[in-house]
Amino acid sequence: MDQRNGISQDFFVIKAKENGVHVIGLTRGMDTRFHHTEKLDKGEVMLAQFTEHTSAIKVRGKALILTRHGAIDTDE
Template identity: 75%
Template structure:
């Protein structure tokens, strides 16, 4: 269920954020869908030093990260490997 924020815009449920910082060129962040079938629905490619702030939504239930990157979540920080 969506709620409204102060601007009247809907705020997606499950709106946790993650931050991904690429430690090498070509890091991929892939959004995966919810539902009966898990599917890729969005891909971003980051170069070294680029940062992506991503949000879980009604449509995004998981993210897959390929390449060497630093990842921050509300649960802590970790690093992915090449």
């Protein structure tokens, strides 16, 4: 994993398989909070990465998530 300033340079892809897929970014630090939300419609693709502010991503809905570790299908 390539890192600069403590930020992962690895990207991951989220492809919506239905309308209304929510992608929610969660903060780092003592208190974990929602800090960003995106709504994807069927066929839309989002490229994302973890940052100094984002420690986790929550995906709600049917989607395909592609990472360097493999593919995750939320239908399964």
